[in-house]
Amino acid sequence: MNQKTFVGGVHPADSKHDSDTKPIEACPLPEQLIIPLSQHIGAPAEALVKAGDLVFKGQTIAKASAFVSVPIHASTSGQVIAVEPRLHPCGKMLPAIVIEADGEDHWDPSLEGIDPAQWTGDELRQRISDAGIVGMGGATFPTHVKLSPPEDKLIDTLMINGVECEPYLTADHRLMLEQSDKIMDGIDILRRVLGVKHTIVGIESNKPDAIACMAKAGANHGIQVQALEVKYPQGAEKQLIDALLGREVPSAGLPMDIGVVVQNVATAAAVSDAIRLGRPLVERVVTISGPAVAEAKNLRVRIGTPLSFLVQQCGGNKYEVSKIIMGGPMMGQSQLSLDAPAVRGTSGLLLFGEKDLAKIEAGPCIRCGRCVGACPLHLLPATIASYATLGMFDEAEAHSALDCMECGCCTYICPATRPLVQTLRHAKGGILAKRRRS
Amino acid sequence: MDNQLYMSSSPHVHSGETTQDIMRAVIYALLPACVLSIYYFGLEALLVLLLCTAGCLTTEAVCCVLSKRAMTLSDGSAAITGILLALNLPASSPWWLALFGSIIAVTIGKQVFGGLGHNPFNPALVARVVLLISFPVQMTSWTSPTPLGHGLDALTAATPLGEMKTSVMLTGQLPASAHSGFSDYLIGNMAGSIGEVSALAVLLGGLYLLKKKVITWEIPASYLGSVILFGGMFWLIDSQRYPDPLFHLLTGGLLLGAFFMATDMVTTPITRSGMLIFGVGCGVITVLIRLFGGYPEGVSFAILLMNGATPLIDRYTRPKVFGRNPYHNINQTPAQEN
Secondary structure, eight states: OOOBOOSOOBOOOOOOTTTTTSOEEEOOOOSEEEEESOOSSSSOOEEOOOTTOEEOBTOEEEEOOSSSOOOEEOSSSEEEEEEEEEEOTTSSEEEEEEEEEOSOOOBOTTOOOOOGGGSOHHHHHHHHHHTTOBOTTTTOOBHHHHTOOOTTOOOOEEEEEOOOOSTTOOHHHHHHHHOHHHHHHHHHHHHHHHTOOEEEEEEETTOHHHHHHHHHHHHTTTOEEEEEOSOBTTTSHHHHHHHHHOOOOOTTOOGGGGTEEEEEHHHHHHHHIIIIIOOOSOEEEEEEESTTBSSOEEEEEETTOBHHHHHHHTTOBSSOEEEEEESOTTTOEEOSOTTSBOOTTOOEEEEEEGGGSOOOOOOOOOOOOHHHHHOTTOOOHHHHHHHHHTTOHHHHHHTTGGGOOOOOHHHHHOTTOOOHHHHHHHHHHHHHHHHHHO | OOSOOOOOOSOOOOOOOOHHHHHHHHHHHHHHHHHHHHHHHTHHHHHHHHHHHHHHHHHHHHHHHHTTOOOOGGGSHHHHHHHHHHHTSOTTOOHHHHHHHHHHHHHTTTGGGTSTTTOSSOHHHHHHHHHHHHOHHHHTOOBOOOOTTSOOOOOBOOOHHHHHHHHHHHHSSOOGGGGSOHHHHHHTOSOSOTTTSOHHHHHHHHHHHHHTTSSOSHHHHHHHHHHHHHHHHHHHHOTTTSOOHHHHHHSTTHHHIIIIITTOGGGSOSSHHHHHHHHHHHHHHHHHHHHHSSSSOOHHHHHHHHHHHHHHHHHHOOOOOTTOSOOOOTTOOGGGOO
């Protein structure tokens, strides 16, 4: 199989076998749902409900507050019991709408599906925006914004990201196996909105079954499926475009600058639901895995379901948990507690015990150059980190520190186990703070 | 789950390869050369190897105590310095020469700069050159190898490169040995430093390092390649005066240098293109010293000189940052280029 890829990257163990054969299961309804107002990149949504209000599943409970913002919907029917700060997966207490489920799970009767062929691109885009759809690979960038390129940006390719290069995660893999037709339908709608014909689906070659399934489903739609080398971060937007088209997104630019829009497979499926069924984004597939979980699963989870409830559905933990990660192990966020809810960007929930965590002390840089070879953006991570440690932010900026996308390859590969990407984040913060001051 | 949870920013996993793993692999890779040297030079070689390794480890420990820093013996770098220094000495080295060299390597070569990762020059080569300049007699009394069990007393002899230099200086012609004896050079049946005698043993270790991805191909390939090309150029000009490329390749410390000293990560460039420049620089300087310099062998000086150029090479070989290349861009207008 012809496998495409990019220059750089690392090969972490993919650790996907605990969950990649487990069909997606519907997660039961918890008693309470905690739905944060900020689940996307951009301005937080504004709450439209107050404590005591009764809501239907799918009802808009918070409206978009800016162009780069999306509305939020109730993910089950019930009563709003509070609109107050709650623990957010990012670790802060942020405003959230707390809904006590009535157990009926009644859809809002006013929600109706439409036939996309009868509607214009602009109308479809508005529906996608109203449905609260964001990039579901984890970045949670509002989808309607990506579908609104300025008029001077010609888009010639729609790229569909089925790479799922983070270890452990299998949510997209299962979705491609089980709902390839729905994904293809979503892709057709996205193509209609963008007015683009050329579409490539990129999938890492460690999912041959998904590649076969998607290629079969895509054949009727004229959609090309391309196998990609198994390498992290193959699913990063810029690296995916480079691998599939050989085009480099300009530094500080966007894919639309080189004529490409990238959407995740789960986003495409959500678009199909939003248009055909009229259903907003109120649930998503989450992989619950990690060495400490009793049984790894792929669950279809209502947005706002407490993480502790998800762990219960998987039989709890096998042994004492020392680290909880939302997302994948390369870019995911460690969690303060399981009280936080699953949000729109939650692709995975991973549990690790003490023995699964490598505790290593950082030694001196031996200038081996492994970080230089691994950096997908071709930076000099060790050099920038040295400057940042010394507070020399101008030099760090001159070495293109702001181009860092924080994929973590440098820290992963460093034999001296230095916290390189962490120091690069510090450098980026320092450079931006300096800019604001001047 | 009321226990303490670890909070940290991503990534949460590591490749598992540590500095110690790298150092351990280099020590393994040096073992064939060590074993063969003991076979050829007997207990003398073993003694030099033990003295240098113990000397470097002791000096490192003393430095850590004196500078009140955590003990760094376990990182393995001092042991490698010791082994490499021993492999760069004649088997007949007196005990004090080996110990003095070890102290120089670890103190002047490494610890004064702040220890592992901070030294600009290869510590073992710094020590070798200090010894060569300070004690030229002891550093150039070579003995012919006498394989174990042959029961012969060691004979003093010149190294193939030394013989070549003397012959060319006296007669303007290569000695007869420069036209033959390649099978001896290959297995190490020639006079020289402990570790430079067997090309095969060194090559085996070097290939192991490449296979384990501890080192990359750039420096050994460009170093050896440029010696073959540049040395070969002179050979084509006058094959009576200049030796052929194979002679260059198999004699002296070239293979040991190319695989184990020029690939020392701390003192060489971090970029791929920088490594190629470094290797070519080493190759050209080695050939120039061998053919026209005052010393018969130029590997140590070549690597040290290029170590000095490393910061400069790094500065001018920064990789092109992703997204800053000229490329096919259907939306880019000329105004966006700057």
